[in-house]
Structure formats: structure tokens, C-alpha cells
């Protein structure tokens with residue numbers, strides 16, 4: 001299948017590590033030029049180096065996506081360097097609260113909603129005008145099954161992602177006429193640094209053996225009996241950005257080993 005991605009330009013938020021970095025490498029392997037966004041400059045440098053080491057082109061696009069003015073500056077910088085942005089992957093997120101809702105701190109809730117929901121909307125606001133002008137674009141929002149089926153101890157995070165799901169569908173309806181596809185990928189548990197940190201905290205709290213038992217129980221909730229890897233998500237992002245996926249828009253694609261099966 002010819003994906004027709006060569007020489008496209010992708011801006012990937014939160015690609016200084018984890019799933020975002022894997023998406024950057026997967027796109028680069030298809031000849032896509034990458035703008036690596038994150039707040040973490042060390043992570044950005046590592047991703048840029050990894051893409052270049054693999055023979056691809058990458059640039060740093062450092063900014064905090066909760067700051068709309070900074071996002072506009074970042075988009076101008078990427079467009080000046082690469083001429084345009086064809087693909088926006090809204091991947092950056094924070095998962096701060098692991099307590100029951102009433103025990104969470106309002107300031108943590110605020111931060112989760114700002115990064116996940118406003119961050120996604122800010123980047124979309126800044127990138128879409130160029131896409132509309134060129135009558136071409138792909139926007140991919142990374143959400144979570146926690147927002148689709150509910151997840152205790154992740155109320156703030158899943159509420160923010162639920163907002164992104166609704167935004168995906170509504171904006172897809174607005175910009176479909178401009179030949180812009182907007183979709184979301186909904187991972188189940190995926191072995192990224194974010195999840196590894198969660199597991200580390202769990203081990204600290206309940207001990208190694210109980211944590212291992214809990215992990216086995218998690219796997220049994222997945223039809224394929226495995227937790228996802230970052231490249232499972234990256235492969236879906238490559239496909240949704242490609243020409244063969246041109247008739248898919250406004251969809252929420254679970255990439256979750258059969259954890260939740262939604263009609």
C-alpha cells in the first residue's frame with residue numbers, strides 16, 4: 001500500500017518521549033518531516049537526534065501548548081522552516097491525579113484539563129488556518145479508553161479526554177468540506193514512560209508481588225492478553241494520516257488489544 005506520506009510535514013505534541021516519540025520515528029520512516037514539540041527540551045533533543053540518526057528530518061518546536069501565544073509562535077516557526085504543516089498529532093498529556101475524585105486537588109484537575117483539552121484546542125486553532133488555505137490536512141488526537149468506558153481514579157484526566165473526543169467529532173464536521181480529516185486514536189494501557197511511572201508508584205504503594213498480580217489481572221481484561229506498545233499507536237497514526245485513509249473522519253479508533261469493544 002502506498003501511504004503517500006513522503007515529504008509531508010507533521011507537528012507532534014509531546015513527542016519528547018513515549019508514544020509521541022514513537023509516532024515521530026514511525027512518520028520519519030515514511031519520509032515525513034517532523035516538528036518535535038514538548039515542554040521538555042532534553043526530550044526534544046533526544047527525539048530530534050533519533051529521527052536524524054534514522055535518516056529523517058526533524059526540528060525542535062519547543063513550547064507549552066497551554067500558552068496560545070506560544071503555540072502561534074511555534075506554528076509560525078515550523079511553517080517558516082518547512083513551508084507548511086500537513087499533519088497535527090495532538091498527543092501531549094499529563095496524568096497527575098491517581099486518587100478518587102473527591103481526594104484530587106482542584107489545581108491538578110485544572111492542569112490536566114488545560115494541557116489535554118485546551119492544549120489540543122490551542123494547537124488545532126493555530127494549525128487549521130494553513131490547512132484550510134491549502135485545502136488539505138490531517139489532525140489526529142490521542143485520547144484514551146478511560147474516557148470511553150470510564151476509569152476510577154482518573155476522573156479529571158478522563159473528563160479532559162472526553163472533551164477531546166467531542167471536539168474531534170465537532171471539528172471534523174466543520175472542516176471536512178476543506179478536505180481535512182480529524183480522527184482520534186484511543187489507546188488502552190500502553191507501555192510508555194507515563195505508564196511505567198504509574199507502575200513504579202503502584203509497586204511502591206502495594207509491594208512488588210501485589211503489583212505483579214494486578215498487572216496479570218490487567219492483561220486478562222485485554223482480549224489479546226497483552227498491554228499495548230507505543231508502536232501499536234504509532235502504526236494507527238501513520239495509517240490515519242495516509243492517503244488510503246482519506247474517507248475516514250470524525251472517528252474514535254480504539255487501539256487497545258480488545259479491552260473495550262464499542263459499537
Ligand SMILES: NC(=O)c1ccc[n+]([C@@H]2O[C@H](COP(=O)([O-])OP(=O)(O)OC[C@H]3O[C@@H](n4cnc5c(N)ncnc54)[C@H](O)[C@@H]3O)[C@@H](O)[C@H]2O)c1
Nearest residue numbers: 014018019038039064065091092093144187189190192194
Ligand atoms: N501510556 C498509556 O497507557 C496511555 C493510555 C491511553 C492514552 N494515552 C495517551 O497517549 C498520549 C501519550 O502518552 P504517553 O504515555 O507517551 O505519555 P508521556 O507522559 O510519556 O508523554 C507525554 C509528553 O507530553 C509532554 N507534555 C506534557 N505537558 C505538555 C505541555 N504543556 N506542552 C507540551 N508538551 C507537554 C510531556 O513532557 C511528555 O513528553 C497521551 O495523550 C496519553 O494520554 C496513553
